[in-house]
Amino acid sequence: MHAADLAVDILLALGVGAELLCVAGVLVMRTTFDRLHYAAAATTVPALLVLAAALVREHVTSGGLEAIAAVGLLFLLNPALVIATARAARRIEEAGET
Numbered sequence: 001m002h003a004a005d006l007a008v009d010i011l012l013a014l015g016v017g018a019e020l021l022c023v024a025g026v027l028v029m030r031t032t033f034d035r036l037h038y039a040a041a042a043t044t045v046p047a048l049l050v051l052a053a054a055l056v057r058e059h060v061t062s063g064g065l066e067a068i069a070a071v072g073l074l075f076l077l078n079p080a081l082v083i084a085t086a087r088a089a090r091r092i093e094e095a096g097e098t
Helices: 003-028 032-041 045-058 062-097
Strands: none
Touching: 003 032, 003 045, 032 062, 045 062
16 A cells, blocks of 8 residues: 555545534434535535545546645635525514514
């Protein structure tokens, strides 16, 4: 086993572990906003770890560039999605109180 293969395995294991922590947080939390927090966290560190593993394996080829683009868009667009979802949830919550 080469060092690069070991690095890929470690990065993927860390990425999957971080993703599983986020999933566990979504399952355990009680409020919508707490769940949303853990769902948003799933697109940051775990995605970057998987990207790092892909770049170790693929280097900067077309596959590596596609991975960079996908994770970059995920990382940049997710905050807007989370904010929109939280605002919609807040409106639904406020409408239910009246």
